[in-house]
Amino acid sequence: MTETEEKADPPAVMIEPIDISKLDPDFREGIRSMPNGEELSACFACSTCTAACPIANTWKYKPHQLIRMILLGMREEVLSSEEIWLCLTCFECQERCPQNVRVTDIFFDCKNLAAEESMIPDSIVGLAKELLDKGQLYVVTADWEREDMDLEPEVPGLSTEEFKAILKGTRTGRIVGGDE
Amino acid sequence: MPSYNLYMGCSVPANYPNYETSLFRVADKFGIELIYMEGVSCCGSPNLRAIDYMGWLIVNARTLAVAEKNGHDIVTPCNGCFGSLKDVYHFLIHNADYREKVNAELKKTGVEFKGTIKPRHFIEALYNDIGIDEIKKKITKPLDGVGIAIHYGCHLLRPKDVTEFKPEIFEALIRVTGASVVEYPLWKQCCGATVLPVNEELAIRLARDKLKSMKEAGAVFTTVSCPACGNQLDLQQLGLKESYGEEYNLPVLFITQILGLAMGMGDDEVGLEMNRVPADPILKHLSG
Structure with a gap:
């Protein structure tokens, strides 16, 4: 390792802080009660879904992050995200989830909620x-x-x-x- | 010999009469009766499922209920239709409360979903109900030595607990013609057709990934069992010339076109002139 005189900049902010006051505690249960949403809370954030997705590298929010955001209650961010509409519906994420979370089906549920609020491309x-x-x-x-x-x-x-x-x-x- | 309700969907009849005609000619070889379904139209596609889950359930449950009247299973040549019908079938069989809600709506149209018949992809019916031994007997022009890459298509394979489709079925139907199945790394990957309405650039990139993977593995041509996948892999090759400056020259044939050719049908009988990328390699092989 070479020492330098200059000090490194403070680390860039990797994740925007979450504003707790904006979280919707009912969002998670809402999704869980929708078709094939039951297994949602079994997610342990291993991100296998993201590894399986052929296009997640172009997404701001990756599939495992979207699932985590649903669990946290980030309703607004999830339903207004363009990622849910870019989903190929190829079911690769869902097939490989070790916890049987029906990831693709859950994104369909999200799109239906977004559609109910007229947020459709x-x-x-x-x-x-x-x-x-x-x-x-x-x-x-x-x-x-x-x-x-x-x-x-x-x-x-x-x-x-x-x-x-x-x-x-x-x-x-x-x-x-x-x-x- | 078996009879089926034939659910065409909208894309095959409008865009790919070559798939439709080769489907009928192959079915005819085995005495399979295909009955066009009465009073049905589109499955709605994953787009309808995305914005109107209930509407998607009802229209597809209705199609299933119409087929229940004569008791024959549904067969379809389209992965998209198969995916919609099979998913709705599976969901309603396992969710009594939704089944009740859907049936309350269907009552107004005079039908009821009971779940007494199954929606199936045509190639699965061909494999399971006719069988490889019988198909083998009809192969008169074997495609010995031709390397074919199979694009299975997402909604044929996944979710596998719903589709119950085994990739080996498709492989067996290619091998029975004498051709060899070319394995390639991206065999499971999506063709990109579904994102075409929201992001064309991404859709083209996905088609390119697929074609590249097949070509590099040594495929002479590729086969599909879905009009959307066929469109994406065949037509986009023209677009790729412009956007990436790349030429793949990889003919894309529907599975029934390949079976038909191997059974001695002429290229006009399977509608080969409608395929955009010229199918010369296979024709050369057959005449050679």
Whole structure:
């Protein structure tokens, strides 16, 4: 080791201090009561989920941090984070969790809570609109292509009315309706 | 011979009639009856699950309930549809309170989810109900020595307690054609299709990682069982020329196209001209 005359700068702040007054003590139970959220509190912060995630290196909050933030009650930060929307839903984190925390499913729960508060990326609102208008994500446009392949030009049995009617009465309807 | 309810979803019929037609021709070889489902449409995709869990449960429970009427299992050629249907099936079987809530809504449309039939991916039905021995008998143009990298797709494999799909199934269906399965480090990794709406750059990077890993392991071409994965790996190769200046020339074929070719079907019968990256290596092999 070489000695230097100059003193090192004080260490950079690695983590922003958490403002305890902003924590929501009910957040953890809220997530636990949502689909596949039961195992949430089994997390022992080993960060295997983060190691398994193919894109966590680009995230400000890593998967294991998001789980910890939920446990601490950092509702606002989690629900407004862009990470939950960037989740590939590839389930690699969930598959490898040694504690059986259903990490990907929990991020789906977070997105549903964010959606309830209208915190949804515009592109996803656009998709919701498509689903409600067309009753499907993709619509057959090149029916001649289908005929070329010896298929019926229109998809046999396809009916979008029931699908649209269902989503009109659920949150999708409220998300899209609120936009108009 | 087995009959199934065929759930097409929206992407295959709209974007990949080559997958649809090769699916029917392969099924036909084994006397499999595929019945297009009546009165159904989209599964909603993971996007619907993200913003409207209840709506996602109801539309998919409805599809399952419609299939229960004739008692045949559902088969689908799409990993996304399979993932949605299987996840909803699994969830409702294990959560009585949600099952009640969903059924209260379904009652208005005149159906009820009971959980009496299973949603399955077509290739799993082919493997388990027809079997490798029977498939082997139909292989007339073996793909001996061709190295194929399998992209399984996330929603076919995971979560494994939900999908109950074993990767060996896909491998056996490739090996039965005489081709060899090329192992590559990123075999489990996502193709990036799901983040396309929120971050295109990231989606392209993920497709590149995949293609690079396959190519470096010596794959001559790659196979998929999902229109979204197929789109991502095939179409993005054109984009990668622009964004990264890289050419992979790795043809991406749907599993039923490969099976069809190995069963002696012509390239027009499996719709090979619709695949964007020209499938020359495999055609050269077949004619050679």
